[in-house]
Amino acid sequence: MSRRHLYLLCAFLAICGLTFFLYKALVLKFPLQPEKQIATWRVEVRMQFEARGEPVKLKMNLPHSGNNLVIIDQNFVSAGYGLTTGIDRGNQVAVFAIRAASGPQTVYYRVLIHALRSADDLSREPVPDLPSTRLEGAERLAAERMMASARMQSADPETLAALLLKRLKSPAPSAEAALLLGPQPTSARVINVAVDLLRLGGIPARPVHGLTLEPERRGAHFITWLELHNGRNWVPRFPSEARPVVPEKTLRWWQGRTPLAEVVGGEELSHSVAVSRSYEYALATAIKQGQKLEQKLVEFSLFGLPIQTQSVYRSVLVIPIGILLLVILRNVVGLKTFGTFMPVLIAISFRQTELLWGAIFFAVIVAVGLSIRFYMEQLKLLLVPRLAAVVIVVVLTLAALTIFSHKLGFERGLSIGLFPIIILTMTIERMSIVWEERGPLESLQQALGSLAVGALCYLLMSLAIVEHLTFVFPELLLLVLAAILLLGRYSGYRLTELRRFRELAR
Amino acid sequence: MKGLIAVARALRANGVMGINERNAEFNLIHNERSRFPLVDDKLLTKELASKAGVAVPQLYGVIEIQHEVPELASLLSARQDFVVKPARGSQGDGILVVTGRSGNHYRLADGGLMDQPALEFHVSNILSGVFSLGGQTDRAMIEYRVNFDPVFEKITFRGVPDVRIIVFLGVPVMAMVRLPTRAAKGKANLHQGAIGSGVDISTGRTMTAVRGDQVVSEHPDTGNPVRDVQVPRWDTLLEIAARSFELTGLGYLGVDIVLDRDLGPMILELNARPGLNIQIANRAGLRPRLDAVLANRDRLRAIDERLEFAKERFGAQDPS
Numbered sequence: 001m002s003r004r005h006l007y008l009l010c011a012f013l014a015i016c017g018l019t020f021f022l023y024k025a026l027v028l029k030f031p032l033q034p035e036k037q038i039a040t041w042r043v044e045v046r047m048q049f050e051a052r053g054e055p056v057k058l059k060m061n062l063p064h065s066g067n068n069l070v071i072i073d074q075n076f077v078s079a080g081y082g083l084t085t086g087i088d089r090g091n092q093v094a095v096f097a098i099r100a101a102s103g104p105q106t107v108y109y110r111v112l113i114h115a116l117r118s119a120d121d122l123s124r125e126p127v128p129d130l131p132s133t134r135l136e137g138a139e140r141l142a143a144e145r146m147m148a149s150a151r152m153q154s155a156d157p158e159t160l161a162a163l164l165l166k167r168l169k170s171p172a173p174s175a176e177a178a179l180l181l182g183p184q185p186t187s188a189r190v191i192n193v194a195v196d197l198l199r200l201g202g203i204p205a206r207p208v209h210g211l212t213l214e215p216e217r218r219g220a221h222f223i224t225w226l227e228l229h230n231g232r233n234w235v236p237r238f239p240s241e242a243r244p245v246v247p248e249k250t251l252r253w254w255q256g257r258t259p260l261a262e263v264v265g266g267e268e269l270s271h272s273v274a275v276s277r278s279y280e281y282a283l284a285t286a287i288k289q290g291q292k293l294e295q296k297l298v299e300f301s302l303f304g305l306p307i308q309t310q311s312v313y314r315s316v317l318v319i320p321i322g323i324l325l326l327v328i329l330r331n332v333v334g335l336k337t338f339g340t341f342m343p344v345l346i347a348i349s350f351r352q353t354e355l356l357w358g359a360i361f362f363a364v365i366v367a368v369g370l371s372i373r374f375y376m377e378q379l380k381l382l383l384v385p386r387l388a389a390v391v392i393v394v395v396l397t398l399a400a401l402t403i404f405s406h407k408l409g410f411e412r413g414l415s416i417g418l419f420p421i422i423i424l425t426m427t428i429e430r431m432s433i434v435w436e437e438r439g440p441l442e443s444l445q446q447a448l449g450s451l452a453v454g455a456l457c458y459l460l461m462s463l464a465i466v467e468h469l470t471f472v473f474p475e476l477l478l479l480v481l482a483a484i485l486l487l488g489r490y491s492g493y494r495l496t497e498l499r500r501f502r503e504l505a506r
Numbered sequence: 507m508k509g510l511i512a513v514a515r516a517l518r519a520n521g522v523m524g525i526n527e528r529n530a531e532f533n534l535i536h537n538e539r540s541r542f543p544l545v546d547d548k549l550l551t552k553e554l555a556s557k558a559g560v561a562v563p564q565l566y567g568v569i570e571i572q573h574e575v576p577e578l579a580s581l582l583s584a585r586q587d588f589v590v591k592p593a594r595g596s597q598g599d600g601i602l603v604v605t606g607r608s609g610n611h612y613r614l615a616d617g618g619l620m621d622q623p624a625l626e627f628h629v630s631n632i633l634s635g636v637f638s639l640g641g642q643t644d645r646a647m648i649e650y651r652v653n654f655d656p657v658f659e660k661i662t663f664r665g666v667p668d669v670r671i672i673v674f675l676g677v678p679v680m681a682m683v684r685l686p687t688r689a690a691k692g693k694a695n696l697h698q699g700a701i702g703s704g705v706d707i708s709t710g711r712t713m714t715a716v717r718g719d720q721v722v723s724e725h726p727d728t729g730n731p732v733r734d735v736q737v738p739r740w741d742t743l744l745e746i747a748a749r750s751f752e753l754t755g756l757g758y759l760g761v762d763i764v765l766d767r768d769l770g771p772m773i774l775e776l777n778a779r780p781g782l783n784i785q786i787a788n789r790a791g792l793r794p795r796l797d798a799v800l801a802n803r804d805r806l807r808a809i810d811e812r813l814e815f816a817k818e819r820f821g822a823q824d825p826s
Contacts, residue, residue, distance in 0.1 A: 437599050493526070
C-alpha cells in the first residue's frame with residue numbers, strides 16, 4: 001500500500017518535471033547546453049556638482065540598447081533625490097530633483113549591459129522633423145559653398161557625409177571650413193558642423209554620443225559621431241580618429257547637441273565614467289524566444305530576477321544535486337561521514353576556494369581545531385563553553401589563513417570566510433570523541449571520508465552542464481526529489497555491506 | 507562489478523539482511539517512534555523492566571544536573587566497584603567500568619586508573635550530551651557492576667560478556683554472546699572489537715565466532731576456543747528476551763542480557779536498532795527467520811508458543 005503510494009507520488013513528480021522540461025526545451029527552445037560565455041559590461045557614471053541651497057534639478061541622458069548591446073539592469077544612487085524618467089528630444093532621460101540642497105552633491109548611475117544579438121534596430125527609427133539649419137550670414141554662405149563642391153564629388157548621402165567629414169578634419173582646412181569650425185575645433189564641434197551642413201543640403205542628420213566599452217577603464221570619455229538618414233534607414237558615420245571605433249563595442253547613449261547632463265540650481269557639474277567587464281553565461285536565445293513566445297513563463301522564471309539574485313540561485317539550485325549524490329554515497333555505497341549534510345556544506349564552500357585549496361584549508365582548520373580541542377581536554381571544560389572556544393579558534397584560524405594568503409598575493413584565501421564555521425566545529429568535536437573512543441584510525445578515516453564525499457559533491461555541482469540545467473530547468477529538481485524519495489525505500493545492500501558480509505556469501 | 511552482483515545474489519539467497527533493509531522493512535514498520543524513548547533511555551528501560559519483574563542491575567544513583575556532580579564522591583563512598591553510564595548513550599560510548607579502588611584512584615576494567623576529578627569530568631561530559639544520540643543533554647547512571655558467570659571466564663578479557671538476542675514480534679530469532687577483548691578495552695561492543703559468537707537458539711550452545719567482520723575460532727587474548735560453550739539457564743534468557751516485546755511494544759528489538767554469578771540473568775539494555783553483525787556470528791541470514799515469524803504471527807500469541815516456535819525453527823541447521 002505505502003509502496004504504491006510512493007511510486008505514484010514519484011511518477012507524478014517525475015511527469016510534472018519532465019513535462020515542464022520538455023515544453024521548455026522543445027517548444028520554447030531553451031538551450032540544453034550552456035552557451036559560450038558572453039561579456040557583461042558595467043558602466044558607472046558619477047556626477048558631482050555644488051548645490052546652492054535652492055531647488056535642484058539634474059537632468060541626465062540615459063543610454064539606449066542597440067548595436068548588439070542590451071541594457072539588462074540599471075540603477076540610480078542619489079541621497080534624498082526624487083527620480084523620474086521620461087523621453088526628451090528623442091532621448092531617454094532621468095531627472096533627479098530635490099527641494100533644497102547645498103554643498104557638494106554626488107549622484108551615481110549604474111548600468112549593466114550584455115553583448116547580445118539584439119532585435120531592436122535603431123536604424124529603422126522614423127525620421128523626425130529636424131529643425132532647419134541655424135546658419136546665418138557669412139557662415140551660411142561658406143556652408144553653401146562647401147556643400148556645393150562636396151555634392152559635385154559624391155554620389156549619395158553617405159559618400160557626401162564621408163567627404164564632408166574628411167574635409168572638415170583635414171589638417172589644412174579650406175577657408176570655408178576654418179570659418180565654420182572656428183579656432184581649435186573639438187571633434188564634437190566637427191560633427192556638429194557636419195550635421196549642419198548635411199541638414200542644409202536636405203539630408204536628415206544628427207550628432208550621436210556614446211561610450212566605447214573597453215575592459216577596466218576608469219575615466220572613460222564619451223565620443224561623438226554622426227548619423228544620417230540615407231532614405232531607407234539611419235547609418236552611423238564615425239569621424240576617422242586615431243583609434244578606430246568598433247560599432248559593436250560602442251554603447252549609444254544620447255543624440256542631439258545637449259550635453260550628457262544639465263543641472264538647475266547647482267554649478268560646476270562634472271562627471272566621470274568607469275567601465276568594467278566580466279563574463280557570465282547568458283541565455284540570449286532563450287530570453288529572446290521567451291519574450292516572443294511565452295512572456296509570462298519567462299517572467300515567472302529565474303530570468304525575471306535581478307542579475308545578482310540570479311547568480312545566487314545558480315549556486316543554490318545545484319545543492320539538491322549534491323544532496324542526491326550524498327544520499328547515494330551514504331545509503332547505496334555505504335560511506336560514513338561526519339554529520340549528515342556536512343560534506344555538501346563543505347562542497348558549497350569549495351565553490352569559492354576551488355578543490356585543492358579548499359581541501360588544504362579544510363585540513364589546516366581541522367588540524368588546528370583538533371589540537372586545540374585535545375589541549376582543552378586537560379582543562380576539563382563543560383561541553384558548550386568548550387564548543388564555543390573551538391568556534392573562536394576556528395574563526396581566528398580562518399582570519400589568519402586569509403591574511404596569510406592575502407600577503408602572499410593569493411586571492412583564493414580571501415573566500416574561505418564562507419567556510420561553514422559551526423559545521424567545522426561540530427566536526428572537530430565529533431572527531432575528537434571518535435578519536436578517543438574508537439582510536440585515531442577510525443577518526444581520520446571518517447574525516448577523510450567526509451572530505452572525499454565533499455570533493456565528489458563539489459566536482460558534480462561545479463560541472464557547467466549541471467549548473468546550466470538546474471538553473472534553466474529548475475523543474476528537473478522534481479526528478480531529483482522523486483529519485484531521493486525512491487532511495488528512501490531502497491532496501492538493497494550497501495556496497496560496503498557486500499564486503500562486510502562476504503563471509504556469508506559462500 | 508560482476509563479482510559484486512554475484513556476491514549480492516549469494517547474500518540475498520542466504521537471506522542476509524542489510525542496514526537499508528532492516529531500517530525500511532523492520533524498524534520503520536514494526537517499531538513505533540513513540541516507543542523509542544523506552545529503549546533509548548536506559549533509566550526508563552530499567553524502570554520498566556523492574557516493574558515487570560525482570561531482573562536488572564541495581565541502580566546506585568543518578569546524576570541529573572551539573573550541580574549534583576560534587577556529590578558523586580559521597581554517593582560512591584560505600585562502593586568498591588560500579589559502572590557509570592550515559593542513560594542515552596549509543597554504541598557503548600561513555601561507559602566506565604570501575605572494578606575497585608587503589609588509594610585515591612578508581613581502578614578501571616581496562617586496567618587504567620582514574621582520579622576523582624577525572625571521574626567527575628567524565629560525568630559532566632555525559633550530562634552535556636557528548637555521548638548521547640543527537641547530542642541532547644543526558645543523565646549519568648551509576649549501577650551495580652555485574653560479576654559475570656564463570657562460564658565465560660576463559661574466553662573473556664576483562665569486562666562483562668553479555669548475550670544479545672534479536673526478538674521479532676516476541677519471538678527470539680537469533681542470538682550471540684559478546685565477549686570483551688583487549689582491543690575493545692574490556693567492552694562487550696562489536697563496533698569496538700569485541701568478539702561475537704553465535705548461539706544455537708534451541709540449545710544455548712555457542713557456535714562460530716566473529717571479530718570485526720572476520721570469523722575466528724579462539725579468543726585472541728586468552729587463546730581458548732570459543733565454540734561449544736553452554737550458556738547457563740538458556741530457557742530463562744529466552745523467556746526474558748521474549749517478554750521484552752510486551753514490555754516495550756517494539757516489534758524488532760535487540761535484548762542485551764548479562765549473566766550474574768549470584769543474581770542470574772539480568773537485562774542490561776534494549777536496542778531498537780540492533781546491529782547486523784549477529785548474522786556473521788551465526789553464519790546465517792536473518793531474513794528467512796523474520797519471514798517465518800511474519801508468516802505465523804497469528805498463531806504466535808502466548809509466550810510458550812513463541813518460545814517453542816523459536817526452538818523448533820531456529821536451532822542450528824548444522825548438527826555437527
